[in-house]
Amino acid sequence: MPENRENYFPGLEGVNIDTTRLSFVDGKQGRLYYCGYTIEDLAAHCTFEEVAYLLFYGELPTSKQLYDFKSLLLAERYLDPHLKSIITLTPKTGHPMAVLQALTAQLAMHDREIADKSLEAKKRKAIRIIAKLPLVVTYFENVRTGMRTMEPRDDLGHAANYLYMLRGKEPTPEEEKVFDTALILHMDHGCNNSTFTCRVVSSTEADIYSAVVAAIGSLSGPLHGGANERVIRMLESIEELDEVEPYINDKVEKKEKIMGFGHRVYKVMDPRAKILRELAEDFVVDDPAMNKCLKKANLFYKVAEERFQKQGRMDIWPNVDFFSGVLYKALGLPRDFFTPVFAISRVVGWVAHHFEQVEDNRIYRPRFIYEGAALGRDFVPMNKR
């Protein structure tokens, strides 16, 4: 007999699905930790590669360990010519997240170790995925804009090489640091939707590429990573500062959600949003257009907060996607590249979770409460329907 709704957890709110050693989100205090370290410490002192190592091995690397880890990533920093021709044939109107999904599946088909299920081979595949995803989207951008296609450089770090390939010029040290920090902030975040998706697919013993393809699809949604692109479109649609308040009032009256606000776990300001806001404050000072964009974002934040609090909603605050867009825009990234930036960082978390999942696996197989038609109803033949 079908059950009643007693055991029903919409959105799986509050449900612990497994244990993890990777990250902890403290929603009450607004804190985020990777392997015990605060995100503030990691953002201030580390590089993408160091934090990726931390999520891979559970400890920060020594300089020798970091050198070896970077060498592994560098050895995979290239795209097979056949993959490049596939990217060339990809519709230029395709969203870069769709390109990323399609090409990650292609990467799997090009991986000679795809059938090797050993942990060592899986680790090599994980490194390959982390190293190649940025190349896929940057190469796509080169092709789509008709600029010369860029070759990766071995002398640049992961973050700097991405900016170099995307924009065709080497970033300044400040740009590199800002971008590196943004990548660190997005790397892992508890049981978020795309990580959960990755775990669900991994639990079927599907290969790591399949888990990442599914996770990219999840991340693309506007309620998840797709929010950052929507935030910048929203801010750009508001031309002047005095239009901010009417815009918010209109949204509230129509009971529409405001992109970049709210979170399932944080009931205070997302610590990543705080850091990104501070970074943006320092980074955009010399650019009048960006300064105006940041002013709009800050005013938006203030007015929206006042509105939420007036309604007694003390739990809706800016999340990571609210200020990241301002920073990416200032770095000259196309709007539809904001979510791919999230992806090339979060992929580290996904693969780390893949390993946690397969270490002590049980397939995810929850249930639905059946609320459909009466069970066993009379079958009506086609000519009598």
Ligand code: CMC
């Ligand atoms: N604007 C207006 N009201 C909101 C918002 C928002 N952005 N977020 C939540 N609320 C309200 C919502 O209307 C609901 O009100 P009520 O209790 O009266 O029905 C209440 O707060 C709870 O919202 P919910 O949608 O049930 O909360 P959730 O935990 O299921 O969803 C969320 C969390 C992040 C999907 C949601 O806050 C949202 O849709 N935010 C906008 C999209 C966004 O910024 N997403 C990025 C999330 S953070 C980074 C990431 O994961 O990628």
